[in-house]
Amino acid sequence: MTSADLAPRLAAYAASRMPGAVGVEVRDLSRISGGASRQTFRFRLAWTEDGAPRERRMILRRDPPASLIDTERRVEFEAYRAFFGSSVPVPEMIWLEEGTEELDLPFSVAAEITGYEAAPALLWTEPYLAAHETLARNKWTILGEIARADPFALGLDAVMPPPEPGACAFRELDMWEKVLDEDQAEPLPITRAAIRWLRANPPPPAQRIGVVHGDFRTGNFLYDRHGGVHGVLDWEMAHLGDPLEDLGWSLNPVWNFKRNLAGGLVPDAVAIAHWEAASGLRADPAAVHWWTLLNCVKGQAIWISSARAWIDGGNREPIMVLPAWGMQNPQDRAILKVMDRL
């Protein structure tokens, strides 16, 4: 379906959900590059209500036939809703459609947060370079606040099954190893060695069951030139588990962007200190090491599954090849680094 075909159908859907609105139109619908696990579009919704013209900028995210990450859109939607209006900045979720009648594929619509940047590459240029310490403090403080949040009070246990504290680690390892078993197109000796080490050296049980964003890294939040963070995005892998898991993903060396700093911003120890202060949890070094290595395995599983989706023909978008070609080797090097084998 082209953007020209999509716009009137989206407008008709919006009109059906806005009983007080007349003349609902979708304007300037355009696809945003990236979005390997969802097709993402930006548009302006215009309508008349109580005789007055209204307009709102919105984001449409549609599931492609096969995505880089197979996730439950309801879980993602509810994660955003749970944190909206809290100290964890997220866009407002508007609609969720899990069926295929309206736009052929499941989709969600959210308010667009405008005026900020998301691309990591800009961070290594002026004036953003000068704000790295502030940005890092905000980034890992927000991650700590996600860790501090009570998922049961937020009602998230209704859509995300809570594991036992002692089961978090191997639940994640089992899941990502299964993805590798099913999707690998060639043997992965470095990743398999990491998995064996992880199984032989389990971490302590989770200090508490918390919300795990699942993809909290530089590139998945909106920032300004002063180091402010204005929107945490990409909650599609959100689940309940050990909050250290998110810290480990943020410390995965592939997110260093070749700068040998956590998230390309600050030394690991600084990031961890911010996270500990905000979360109220202790980042035991051995546990952080385990979760960082687990997240290297997880990363490899994601890049591998991207290749598999392309190879099997479920999704022949070029964005599926980019991580398969561009991330597997860096992820192998990251594993070697974390295992002190580089």
Next chain:
Amino acid sequence: MKPDIPAVLAELAGLVARNAAPDVDPAERAGALGLTAALLGMAAEAWEGAAHRLVEENQAIRGLLADAGERAGRNAALAVSRDDDLGISVLSDANAGLRAALIELHAAVETDETPEARSLETRIWEELRRSTERRQMSSALA
């Protein structure tokens, strides 16, 4: 490198042709062509050294299997295999078989405390480190 480069190039050719049509949304065209450019750059870089890298890596793994002797178990015969056909797909198939054998050997020696096993494991890690260097691309994303 998976997916295989020839298959991706064929798909990109179709994508570029579709984006040559005048009625394609400019933003979608920009996104598609930008990604295509990035992938073509990676393919060019990987293709030049692909055969050399595969031959070198296959030989290195065969050397480890040969030195492992009986520890190589059912994969011992791979130590004396050869790369007579230098086609990339043939070399890649051989590489996959050898890397699978390397995984088995690695798992076997890392729980073996004999000096021979310790030495072999050190050499396996060294080869794994070298393999990441061989496969490293300047156009990698991270």
